[in-house]
Amino acid sequence: xxxxxxxxxxxxxxxxxxxxxxxxxxxxxxxxxxxxxxxxxxxxxxxxxxxxxxxxxxxxxxxxxxxxxxxxxxxxxxxxxxxxxxxxxxxxxxxxxxxxxxxxxxxxxxxxxxxxxxxxxxxxxxxxxxxxxxxxxxxxxxxxxxxxxxxxxxxxxxxxxxxxxxxxxxxxxxxxxxxxxxxxxxxxxxxxxxxxxxxxxxxxxxxxxxxxxxxxxxxxxxxxxxxxxxxxxxxxxxxxxxxxxxxxxxxxxxxxxxxxxxxxxxxxxxxxxxxxxxxxxxxxxxxxxxxxxxxxxxxxxxxxxxxxxxxxxxxxxxxxxxxxxxxxxxxxxxxxxxxxxxxxxxxxxxxxxxxxxxxxxxxxxxxxxxxxxxxxxxxxxxxxxxxxxxxxxxxxxxxxxxxxxxxxxxxxxxxxxxxxxxxxxxxxxxxxxxxxxxxxxxxxxxxxxxxxxxxxxxxxxxxxxxxxxxxxxxxxxxxxxxxxxxxxxxxxxxxxxxxxxxxxxxxxxxxxxxxxxxxxxxxxxxxxxxxxxxxxxxxxxxxxxxxxxxxxxxxxxxxxxxxxxxxxxxxxxxxxxxxxxxxxxxxxxxxxxxxxxxxxxxxxxxxxxxxxxxxxxxxxxxxxxxxxxxxxxxxxxxxxxxxxxxxxxxxxxxxxxxxxxxxxxxxxxxxxxxxxxxxxxxxxxxxxxxxxxxxxxxxxxxxxxxxxxxxxxxxxxxxxxxxxxxxxxxxxxxxxxxxxxxxxxxxxxxxxxxxxxxxxxxxxxxxxxxxxxxxxxxxxxxxxxxxxxxxxxxxxxxxxxxxxxxxxxxxxxxxxxxxxxxxxxxxxxxxxxxxxxxxxxxxxxxxxxxxxxxxxxxxxxxxxxxxxxxxxxxxxxxxxxxxxxxxxxxxxxxxxxxxxxxxxxxxxxxxxxxxxxxxxxxxxxxxxxxxxxxxxxxxxxxxxxxxxxxxxxxxxx
Numbered sequence: 001x002x003x004x005x006x007x008x009x010x011x012x013x014x015x016x017x018x019x020x021x022x023x024x025x026x027x028x029x030x031x032x033x034x035x036x037x038x039x040x041x042x043x044x045x046x047x048x049x050x051x052x053x054x055x056x057x058x059x060x061x062x063x064x065x066x067x068x069x070x071x072x073x074x075x076x077x078x079x080x081x082x083x084x085x086x087x088x089x090x091x092x093x094x095x096x097x098x099x100x101x102x103x104x105x106x107x108x109x110x111x112x113x114x115x116x117x118x119x120x121x122x123x124x125x126x127x128x129x130x131x132x133x134x135x136x137x138x139x140x141x142x143x144x145x146x147x148x149x150x151x152x153x154x155x156x157x158x159x160x161x162x163x164x165x166x167x168x169x170x171x172x173x174x175x176x177x178x179x180x181x182x183x184x185x186x187x188x189x190x191x192x193x194x195x196x197x198x199x200x201x202x203x204x205x206x207x208x209x210x211x212x213x214x215x216x217x218x219x220x221x222x223x224x225x226x227x228x229x230x231x232x233x234x235x236x237x238x239x240x241x242x243x244x245x246x247x248x249x250x251x252x253x254x255x256x257x258x259x260x261x262x263x264x265x266x267x268x269x270x271x272x273x274x275x276x277x278x279x280x281x282x283x284x285x286x287x288x289x290x291x292x293x294x295x296x297x298x299x300x301x302x303x304x305x306x307x308x309x310x311x312x313x314x315x316x317x318x319x320x321x322x323x324x325x326x327x328x329x330x331x332x333x334x335x336x337x338x339x340x341x342x343x344x345x346x347x348x349x350x351x352x353x354x355x356x357x358x359x360x361x362x363x364x365x366x367x368x369x370x371x372x373x374x375x376x377x378x379x380x381x382x383x384x385x386x387x388x389x390x391x392x393x394x395x396x397x398x399x400x401x402x403x404x405x406x407x408x409x410x411x412x413x414x415x416x417x418x419x420x421x422x423x424x425x426x427x428x429x430x431x432x433x434x435x436x437x438x439x440x441x442x443x444x445x446x447x448x449x450x451x452x453x454x455x456x457x458x459x460x461x462x463x464x465x466x467x468x469x470x471x472x473x474x475x476x477x478x479x480x481x482x483x484x485x486x487x488x489x490x491x492x493x494x495x496x497x498x499x500x501x502x503x504x505x506x507x508x509x510x511x512x513x514x515x516x517x518x519x520x521x522x523x524x525x526x527x528x529x530x531x532x533x534x535x536x537x538x539x540x541x542x543x544x545x546x547x548x549x550x551x552x553x554x555x556x557x558x559x560x561x562x563x564x565x566x567x568x569x570x571x572x573x574x575x576x577x578x579x580x581x582x583x584x585x586x587x588x589x590x591x592x593x594x595x596x597x598x599x600x601x602x603x604x605x606x607x608x609x610x611x612x613x614x615x616x617x618x619x620x621x622x623x624x625x626x627x628x629x630x631x632x633x634x635x636x637x638x639x640x641x642x643x644x645x646x647x648x649x650x651x652x653x654x655x656x657x658x659x660x661x662x663x664x665x666x667x668x669x670x671x672x673x674x675x676x677x678x679x680x681x682x683x684x685x686x687x688x689x690x691x692x693x694x695x696x697x698x699x700x701x702x703x704x705x706x707x708x709x710x711x712x713x714x715x716x717x718x719x720x721x722x723x724x725x726x727x728x729x730x731x732x733x734x735x736x737x738x739x740x741x742x743x744x745x746x747x748x749x750x751x752x753x754x755x756x757x758x759x760x761x762x763x764x765x766x767x768x769x770x771x772x773x774x775x776x777x778x779x780x781x782x783x784x785x786x787x788x789x790x791x792x793x794x795x796x797x798x799x800x801x802x803x804x805x806x807x808x809x810x811x812x813x814x815x816x817x818x819x820x821x822x823x824x825x826x827x828x829x830x831x832x833x834x835x836x837x838x839x840x841x842x843x844x845x846x847x848x849x850x851x852x853x854x855x856x857x858x859x860x861x862x863x864x865x866x867x868x869x870x871x872x873x874x875x876x877x878x879x880x881x882x883x884x885x886x887x888x889x890x891x892x893x894x895x896x897x898x899x900x901x902x903x904x905x906x907x908x909x910x911x912x913x914x915x916x917x918x919x920x921x922x923x924x925x926x927x928x929x930x931x932x933x934x935x936x937x938x939x940x941x942x943x944x945x946x947x948x949x950x951x952x953x954x955x956x957x
Contacts, residue, residue: 687718786827
């Protein structure tokens, strides 16, 4: 219900309303510099007053009263400096008296000095009136008060700080003098009390000693708002944390009984004699709690219930009670003014009716002659008038901007800012004119085309936009013809889109607002704001060192392992994504990676990544990701700043999240490679996939890096390449196994490593048992696995069996002799990473029985001799053959060793290249002379080797 529909009701009730306008327990801002507020001032008799002509008139009449009551510095700016003995001149300190009485005193400042805790709380009334109509007298009075506040160290209540910052926001106020002063005053006060929590606790305890009630939250709540405002203007200096700390002191006191001075449950009472101080200022305290929680963003779940306490205390007149609930004679100007400010600022649209009724009450009870609010004994307080004017402002129509939730940033280069209206009246609105200004950090995205009409004015309209220059724009809109106007409570007038002009904090301010009804008469309205928008077009530093390493131990027994991520991230947040080696839809190519058609390494994605990339829970370097599905995983790491700007990222090398060789128990592998796994390999050794490996889990070799950390390049055979990988992981992953074994064959060899048959007779006789020994020869060291094919004439010999020779037979090893027509495939590996053979000696022994006299034709072929890094050491090859498309480049330049060493007559030199380029490999003598240039050409990235036969460039030994 608004003014026009309630006027008769208020007239009927005005006798009651005016007789009980206030219990007159006046609250004044807390100051440790001295108390200037009378604590209780009982009223008697009837208050004077009459119905005013609406909220807007009440605001301006009240503002005129404030100007007249100021001890003005600028000589007689309001015509209130009456000279003469009867009305002496005021002290020119830009402040207001605490309490005056009329009659017999006239309505002007007394000769007494102004209390230091009334500047901001009173001047805010002038500020809100100025938003409705920027009258020069209001600005002069505001600036006088602000300048006095800046110069006087003891003027530093929360209302003073808030007022200084709001004044600084006005477009006609240059620089940041006033907000800088607010910051300095705030910092000094917090320093004096050991921080925000200390200050809030001091106010709580100082007030609570005499008044354990709502005045505590009413005092502290504005400091939370001030801290929040400072954080918006000076981000990163801890003001947001201060707001949280002070709000927490209030929550603990009011909701957790720590210490429980203002208990929102126990203090919700009423004493008609006002003898119980616990009931005083209840609704003022509720507004302080709402402000504290809304501005700090903490305990916001309490706000709906707190608002219900205010609405429970709203009288039929629209007034808010001094105590909780509706009690005749308990209507209170201060409680009403602060409730209107609180609900209007929190959600003016949602509480339009309640706030409008409050504004009606304050307008109806205003003194028509002075513009102040007079008590029945004739006293009047400028502070109360300032609070009533401020509260009444929120009963007018307001135009507000909705700040975007995102910055102007790389990902959001153009953001939308709606200009919305909340009506405080029921007049039919035909037209509006709004002028706004962009700060130098912002500009319209597409000129005037970036200003688009909203939906509030309906029907046939004229929508006009004007560029005034200097970042200022005017937007006009009017309904053409009939229907002539709109009464909808809320709506969108227009929208603008802004982008970066330069980096920093951009602001948008509303300079003026004009609304017109169907008769072209003005409708009271004001613009709120300004709003701030962060402009940040600089992404965080690129992430270039993202790396992933398989977690080898401590993974439990679920068959998958963790992957540890390390990186250097510079932003405010980090996001880590993973994708498998596989298909574009995220299907993993496990277990036979190179056999899945279309599978490959995932490309570095654009942000935000889509399939196949998934967001992990990793946010800090050193944390572990745990993919649930087996695979070879790749990662990217993005740094994000508070504006959502995103860095680029390198792609990590592929990392397995399971142990190659971890196959048993079949179907439920356990993150260990031990006897059961080797038995599973032995049961299928020599078979093809899928016949010998139906689950495709045994075929794990060769790999891209020759080690168990590489991607399997499966060959559909369960044989020696798989054995070596199993052997390297045996007993080493998942659980603690045996220490690496060192097996010495006893002989001292030199020269090239290879296999040789032991001495055997050139001919055999029928029935003869022949044992063929196969020896490892040369400069043997760090050899872990050996495989060879021993062929024979099946017409002469019958294969009886084979084994490994001593002392290999005494070590933990795997051996398999696979017979075929005329050949035995002999394979052996010492089990355990780092287990090795050194020295010359017998490796295999094969037994035959002669079927007839003749030549057995024994011969070796297909020999593979692998060291502990799964590199070929026999000189019959260099490294395992790897398809170039699947080869993973090393991460560093590396010159390896020469094998064998010493050598006679050849040796192989190994080297790694992390990227393609020109390569020169040369041999020097001890004097530094070039003996032989082996390579002088371009090579691709990867592992390489070159053989040297011991001659120089001229072919000489």
